[in-house]
Amino acid sequence: MTEKKPKNAISPRREEDYPEWYQQVVKVADLAENSPVRGAMVIKPWGFAIWENIQQGLDKEIKRLGHVNAYFPLFIPLSFLEKEAAHVEGFAKECAVVTHHRLEEKDGKLVPSGELEEPLIIRPTSETIIGDCYSRWVESYRDLPLLINQWANVVRWEMRPRIFLRTTEFLWQEGHTVHANKEEALSETLTMLEMYRKFTEETLAIPVIVGEKSPGERFPGADSTFTLEAMMQDRKALQAGTSHYLGQNFAKASNIQFTTKEGNLEYGFTTSWGVTTRLIGGVVMTHSDDDGLRLPPRIAPNHVVIIPVVPNEEVEEEVFAYADKLAASLRSLDYHGRPLAVNVDKRDLRGGEKNWEWIKKGVPVRIEVGPRDIENQKAMVARRDHGPKDKQGISVDQIPEQIVRWLDEIQSAYYNQAKSYHDAHCREDIETFDELKAFFTPKNKNKPEIHGGFVKAKWCGDESTEEMLKELQVTIRCLPLEQSGTEGRCVLTGKPATLDAIFAKAY
Amino acid sequence: MTEKKPKNAISPRREEDYPEWYQQVVKVADLAENSPVRGAMVIKPWGFAIWENIQQGLDKEIKRLGHVNAYFPLFIPLSFLEKEAAHVEGFAKECAVVTHHRLEEKDGKLVPSGELEEPLIIRPTSETIIGDCYSRWVESYRDLPLLINQWANVVRWEMRPRIFLRTTEFLWQEGHTVHANKEEALSETLTMLEMYRKFTEETLAIPVIVGEKSPGERFPGADSTFTLEAMMQDRKALQAGTSHYLGQNFAKASNIQFTTKEGNLEYGFTTSWGVTTRLIGGVVMTHSDDDGLRLPPRIAPNHVVIIPVVPNEEVEEEVFAYADKLAASLRSLDYHGRPLAVNVDKRDLRGGEKNWEWIKKGVPVRIEVGPRDIENQKAMVARRDHGPKDKQGISVDQIPEQIVRWLDEIQSAYYNQAKSYHDAHCREDIETFDELKAFFTPKNKNKPEIHGGFVKAKWCGDESTEEMLKELQVTIRCLPLEQSGTEGRCVLTGKPATLDAIFAKAY
Known part of the structure; x- marks a missing residue:
């Protein structure tokens, strides 16, 4: 008895080999590729257009x-x-360390020369170089708060690079602010965390848990780090963004001092917060299926692709004109502050080939138009949140009236599916270390299946206990902002505990 | 007899010390500053907002x-x-050469470790790394043309850095395209040149001469380089952008090959084109005066600043409300595709201080509102293209009706002033090398005054003659696309010549 498996565009499927499935989705959706420099990716036009939409959305909020x-x-x-x-x-x-500022020919080869007196580091994050500026820019309480953001590339030499998720060079925004007191700085830290949460959930359709990092997972130099934790389809956590309250640590290190209203000299209170191109990896891993990428409409480079079906050359002109007319009527519409982006795919390829290409690239709505549709003033509409063969004949006049609703439905469907998955694999009934261990241990060690999830359990708050999690390859992802306040026993030590913590394997 | 000099915000004035005047404008307008890393600048918020407007305008066109x-x-x-x-x-x-990927503590100091097998260069331009991708992405004529642009930071180690004009790190866009034949590639090169010309003249209000570079000034590896040359107020040329036809040189170096319709394998024809943060320097040096920066409205971060005049605390609330109401009515307007950007400056500073700050920062229109204005339903309007004391009382209802016209007038005024200056110092009557030498020699060698300009003269086209210009510190800026076609004598050699060339000192 052989079971007939559904045919999918992506091989392997998620359940077969999740990491390889991820690489394949990135590849077939034409998002990015590895470069000749180890760990540094090339973000291809389709992937970069997603980043541009993320960037513009965040920039507006910032x-x-x-x-x-x-x-x-x-x-x-x-x-x-x-x-x-x-x-x-x-x-x-x-x-990455720059040690020379010149190349010189030697025996027909180029070799570094012009050694620098002091080596330069490529920014892994900009607290220190920005702190140097702020020490000059901040003089008085009148200069505060200082609220600056930067969009930039940063470099952290990665030993185990993974496209979008962990790359040597990546793109990000980093906000760096200075405040006159702790309350304002903490409030800023939480305001930006909430901005990220709203954006991640509403625009990227990725549900997250927001909370504070445990001491072992804090940003180096921060007093407290807040985070957004999302569950991927392999049930691992992805840290989607962080917001740090840095206290006066960096202000002291960089000498950021200001004169208070009362005329005293005090160190500023600083924050920093950022999200990166990793978010694209999060979108891929949250929403994609075994047919490829699925893009939330709010960040899709194209909302709609129109595929003209041309059975013979004689009708080409007429079909193209029909497609162009429909495209023009859609492009005049607005979708959440952006004109509806519509592509008419006139390439000389078979319709089936085009269809699968756009399925794999995750375009929310595909519309096929052919000679018979013109006769009936119809079009065949397919939604990426439905099956690949699921098409509906719809009156062409109806499309501009319905399109925004469809896109909103797709956006909601993706969020709801992700939220259901998240909720289904978020356990609150695990109470002992043995149970925790069992939950996070794959059945097959040679080829681990998708397993585990998020565990919400009590933690005593003792930093030293975080060590126990190492053998499970698990970390405390966060202490959720929303705390139950109930009393119970620490899942690690069995001691009395009130803190709720989220435990998970993570990227 | 002592002459009374006008008092200006910038010291020295342009005619006294142009290079120092430039540094002072950059400083008082709060555009940028030097960083602790030699030659690498910090672009401050006001300067970066100008870059964002340039970037958004260009990105749309690209x-x-x-x-x-x-x-x-x-x-x-x-x-x-x-x-x-x-x-x-x-x-x-x-x-900049990266040789190590790690730091290690040694005797309490951090030192580079983890030496790379092959050193990495920070991109000075991306032809080679993009060429490597294109060699994989381009297979068939169906993949062409390939039309990609990148916004990025690049690094060229500068021995004589100058803020915005020549910095070790700068921001730019670089377009890289591949075409199936020479005609298409050349057409792309000229299309992008024309796009830059239109943008530079219409949006930045900087008049330019477009033309082809002489062999001595070509981009390394290009078959031909096209350029936009603008005249600064010290009459030196600023190369504002370039567009290169690279022939098959880079395609051969990177192995970018495609199968033609006929099934043959051929190398692609490539182009590249870019403009940089240097444009901000061009804006400063073209439009600013002895009171500071003057910003063309199309790229001004704020089009209008409203300055509430508050003689005593009792009226503050009323004056602020009046200012806010005016601001709201202006913000609902559109200026060339961007909502009118209006700042109400409520800081606790004297009105005169605020006024001078915004003059120095180049805001196109300043509007003062005080208690008496409320009584008369008026406001005092000052334009940056007029004198600093030149204010006009205008009915507050009239302002939203007039503002777009005023801004357009300011934009035109800046272009026209720059064009007049350009034309006044563009000489076409210089025929011999001796005359050329006299024209480009300052009277005072110890403290050179503003001198010279652009010389349009005949050139024989012999590459070796470009050497003669070195002693004058002059270069051929370009061979204008618009050629007269007349015959004459080469200004360098006296030989018969038909080519028109532009000679100038340059940044």
């Missing part, structure tokens, strides 16, 4: 909340990194 | 012309640079 953009140098003098001790520990280890 | 954006790695393997011989000569010399 500015709405009173921040302005600026640009700081790529290079950080080595000595700057040494200023903040914890920061050195966390960041100074794996980074 | 996309309208069929290009898509992508992102390629910051790092280029050293061996890639060696592939194109002329390119090596031009670019491999002064660049």
